[in-house]
Amino acid sequence: MEGKNDKDFIATLRDHGLQVTYQRLAIYQALYNTKEHPSAEVIYQHVKKRFPMISLGTVYKTLERFYEVGLIEKVSPITEVARYDANLGAHHHLVCLQCHSIQDADTPIIDQKIVPQEKSGFQVLRQQVILQGYCPECRRNIEASRAPK
Amino acid sequence: MEGKNDKDFIATLRDHGLQVTYQRLAIYQALYNTKEHPSAEVIYQHVKKRFPMISLGTVYKTLERFYEVGLIEKVSPITEVARYDANLGAHHHLVCLQCHSIQDADTPIIDQKIVPQEKSGFQVLRQQVILQGYCPECRRNIEASRAPK
């Protein structure tokens, strides 16, 4: 069992350049102590029990901030909106964090062995690999703006 | 270059048990002829050039229908809303198609070698594998309702 006390949580927030408030502490602790991958709404409902005056907007802002500084992971919407693809051949996707473009990766498909076939009773029907980073164009722009001269 | 004529497109739609309409043809062709992984809105704008009377709602319904019958892929929202996770260790996610629960897969992380390090100029910062299927509970429910007796 991992254990983190309040002091540890505070230190973790500070380490990520975040100002510490009791709302942030509560949100981070709630997320840290579950395996449920909750949505903003679920976290809100949970935290509200201890801090009834907290607002849903704050939860959204805070989670997004946490994600920005790399404190937490965001599981689902890799992109803002649904995107479609007529290419049914199994392939990976390269998703640009900056311009949100998506391109197919022509790297080999992962070996089936990584899939937990019947492990834990979960029946896997499909798998997809998401590779996130910067596309060539955005990469150039970012590097250009970082080293201006 | 792959080539599909109207007849092929029509056949493909029929093969998937779909009624054929101009709108569906146009939408499928638009998607088939691009590598851009467009959103519903983008497809709408494209198709509207040839069929100005088409509605955005139809595009949404049609894409969803295509996805249902396995004619196209849907890239992004693995779940309906954003979900968060304080577990930063690289790991895969098992996403239930039925109840939308998410659990961590404890299968080994993919070998770095599958990642296109600098390939095509794309800079990969993180990778995630999404395994979709049915969780143990939903699996039982589905099987129970399929074979009732």
Add this chain to the structure above:
DNA sequence: TTAATTGCAAAGGTTTTGCCGCCGC
């Protein structure tokens, strides 16, 4: 003919935004 599909508009639900007062540092 009949069931499926379209267009339109309204509704639903999630997430973002703006503004001001307040709090951490």
Add this chain to the structure above:
DNA sequence: GCGGCGGCAAAACCTTTGCAATTAA
């Protein structure tokens, strides 16, 4: 004290839904 943060409510979006008219089979 200053800049960042929280609360609140409105707004912005994306997507779904209902219904009447139309169309494919």
